[in-house]
Amino acid sequence: MIASVRGVVAAIAPDSAVIEVGGVGLQVQCAPGTLAGLKLGGEARLATSMVVREDSLTLYGFADDDEKQLFELLQTASGVGPRLAQAVLAVHHPDAVRRAISGADLVALTKVPGIGKKGAERMVLELRDRIGPVGVLGAAATGTPRPADWQEQVRQGVLALGWTATQADQAVAAVAEGLDGEVPPVPVLLRQAIRLLGRTR
Structure with missing residues (x-):
């Protein structure tokens, strides 16, 4: 292995x-x-x-062992394969996934493409007792980027997923407008940009 x-x-x-x-x-x-x-x-x-x-x-x-362990745990739920488990982590930070499962937040879980209400209910039922401690969003992330760094990293991430340069610039600008105070880690910012772009497609 x-x-x-x-x-x-x-x-x-x-x-x-x-x-x-x-x-x-x-x-x-x-x-x-x-x-x-x-x-x-x-x-x-x-x-x-x-x-x-x-x-x-x-x-x-x-990016770290925490994501890997959660990826493997998600697959122990009925109907969850590696692609779907990765999709969960693409949409939500690991701590957000744990909170959604432990708190039976079906709305958060069904934001993941491929997970319907029944699938979300099944995940909560099967994983709630094994999901582990629920932390604060982003608490496990390290290396918060400088303001000048994160915008280009998020832009490149959006471009790599197939959106145009104009769409990438618009998404970065929209994410920047929503920031208040400390800048979150790049993966969190990229997820925000993807969610914003998903609404415009």
Whole structure:
């Protein structure tokens, strides 16, 4: 089992990155928030979870071990596979996921594409007692970006997901307008931008 990878970021696609480790390029499926923290040509460490199927081996990557553990826990719920578990983490911060499940917040859970009311109820029923402690949103995140840094990182993350430069600029501007005080981590900001763009599509 490959628990983590560390190496040079050789390529970044809308839903994955290639990390070169010892001369071998490993393709790692990542959520937008994780991709936003990568820099082409830079070194990165990703916590990883390998999903084995009869016809494939897929490596999923995460910014930290907390996301990875939650990704694996989500898949123990009926009807939740790796793609859906990753979609949950693409929309919500891990602490927000824990709060939604422990508090039976079906509205928050159904914001994830692919999760309906019945699916959300099933997740709450099956995971509530195993979700772990519920923290404060963003408490586990470190390295809050400087104001000049986050805008370009979010913009690049939006562009990597297929939106136009104009849409990316509009989303960054809208997120900036909504900020009050300390700037949240880039993955949180990118999720906000994606939600805003999702309403305009």
